[in-house]
Amino acid sequence: MGKVRLWDAPVRLFHWSVVALFGALWWTGENGKIDLHKTIGLVMLGLVVFRVLWGFLGGSTARFGSFVKGPGAVLAYLRASREGKAPTIVGHNPLGGWSVLVLLGLLALQVGLGLIAQDSDAVASGPLNHFVSYDTGDAAGEAHEVVFNILLLFVALHVAAVLFYLFVKRDNLVHPMLSGHKAFTQAVEHPTFAPAWRLIFSVILAAAFAGWVALGAPFSLEQAKQAWQAPPPSADESYM
Amino acid sequence: MKKHIVLALAALAASGTVVSAIAATPAETVAARQANFKQLGRAMKAIGEELKKPAPDLGVIRASAQSLNQAAGHVGHGFPRGSGPESGVKTEALAAIWQRPADFQGATRNLVTKAGDLRAAATSGDLNRIRTAFPAVGGACKGCHDNFRERH
Numbered sequence: 001m002g003k004v005r006l007w008d009a010p011v012r013l014f015h016w017s018v019v020a021l022f023g024a025l026w027w028t029g030e031n032g033k034i035d036l037h038k039t040i041g042l043v044m045l046g047l048v049v050f051r052v053l054w055g056f057l058g059g060s061t062a063r064f065g066s067f068v069k070g071p072g073a074v075l076a077y078l079r080a081s082r083e084g085k086a087p088t089i090v091g092h093n094p095l096g097g098w099s100v101l102v103l104l105g106l107l108a109l110q111v112g113l114g115l116i117a118q119d120s121d122a123v124a125s126g127p128l129n130h131f132v133s134y135d136t137g138d139a140a141g142e143a144h145e146v147v148f149n150i151l152l153l154f155v156a157l158h159v160a161a162v163l164f165y166l167f168v169k170r171d172n173l174v175h176p177m178l179s180g181h182k183a184f185t186q187a188v189e190h191p192t193f194a195p196a197w198r199l200i201f202s203v204i205l206a207a208a209f210a211g212w213v214a215l216g217a218p219f220s221l222e223q224a225k226q227a228w229q230a231p232p233p234s235a236d237e238s239y240m
Numbered sequence: 241m242k243k244h245i246v247l248a249l250a251a252l253a254a255s256g257t258v259v260s261a262i263a264a265t266p267a268e269t270v271a272a273r274q275a276n277f278k279q280l281g282r283a284m285k286a287i288g289e290e291l292k293k294p295a296p297d298l299g300v301i302r303a304s305a306q307s308l309n310q311a312a313g314h315v316g317h318g319f320p321r322g323s324g325p326e327s328g329v330k331t332e333a334l335a336a337i338w339q340r341p342a343d344f345q346g347a348t349r350n351l352v353t354k355a356g357d358l359r360a361a362a363t364s365g366d367l368n369r370i371r372t373a374f375p376a377v378g379g380a381c382k383g384c385h386d387n388f389r390e391r392h
Binding site: 138222 | 277278280281282284285288289292293294378381382385391
């Protein structure tokens with residue numbers, strides 16, 4: 001009964017950081033600020049890696065295991081919803097769980113494509129472009145544009161769903177994503193949350209991974225030093 | 241199609257600015273100049289990757305600088321009138337190329353100069369010279385793309 005702590009701070013911070021970075025990446029991509037685009041993209045990489053780790057190490061409402069359900073469960077939930085008999089769910093419902101997976105998966109794919117992509121003159125290229133051929137890098141650059149449009153579509157769907165909940169179902173999902181708390185009219189099981197050391201561990205691991213990728217994923221100390229001392233020639237405010 | 245591209249490219253190479261006199265369709269002209277830009281891009285990628293290594297392979301850099309230099313020389317001849325967006329062929333070339341021909345040719349000559357510098361640096365084998373000359377070629381690419389290529 002009453003207010004229940006629903007989303008932990010890492011989940012909320014992740015969510016709103018993605019919103020801000022998504023906008024920044026869109027703008028820098030469209031306006032050819034490629035160096036800035038790459039830097040923000042690497043932060044996005046760190047965020048995505050963190051969210052995946054948190055999906056295994058985080059609190060109960062953050063865990064994939066708690067909200068990723070099979071198609072049968074999704075259909076059953078939809079049927080029950082239509083009849084007004086949907087159970088009260090603390091966390092993502094079966095359909096919302098898939099929305100999380102699809103959005104996170106598309107983000108990961110988009111970041112991955114950006115890492116190996118190159119502009120046709122190969123001055124502006126992702127930090128892992130050297131692992132792929134020129135043609136693959138070219139194709140990745142084109143796919144980066146296609147996947148962005150797919151991502152936009154799913155973001156629009158996500159926002160539409162939130163608005164549907166707000167205005168039709170009279171259920172405000174935005175407020176809990178800001179405050180972390182949600183009021184329930186009946187008694188519910190309270191979520192459990194992860195201890196701080198797991199958060200510290202996940203943040204350090206995600207940041208270290210993003211930093212390693214930023215250096216071009218070196219496999220030896222010598223390569224790492226080279227990448228650190230002689231960063232590739234800057235494409236500056238380039239020409240996407 | 242491949243044969244046509246090769247022919248059109250040969251025509252570009254041989255004919256200087258009077259490419260339009262040779263019976264290449266706009267589609268062939270666009271395909272040929274794109275293939276030429278890809279040759280440039282491949283060479284840039286190869287050199288950039290060597291320069292990121294602890295011990296760059298001068299052989300690869302020299303061969304790529306040679307290839308880059310050759311392709312750079314063709315760029316200015318790749319845009320005969322009628323091969324722009326108005327031809328209906330899918331191209332990122334902007335109409336500005338034909339509206340400001342002096343600027344465009346200046347930009348392509350800048351590329352030829354910078355590519356020549358890079359080739360000379362590669363021939364000398366002086367890595368410091370190469371490291372200076374390489375981003376200058378990138379700058380020449382940018383100088384042209386900022387004004388004459390569609391942003392996407």
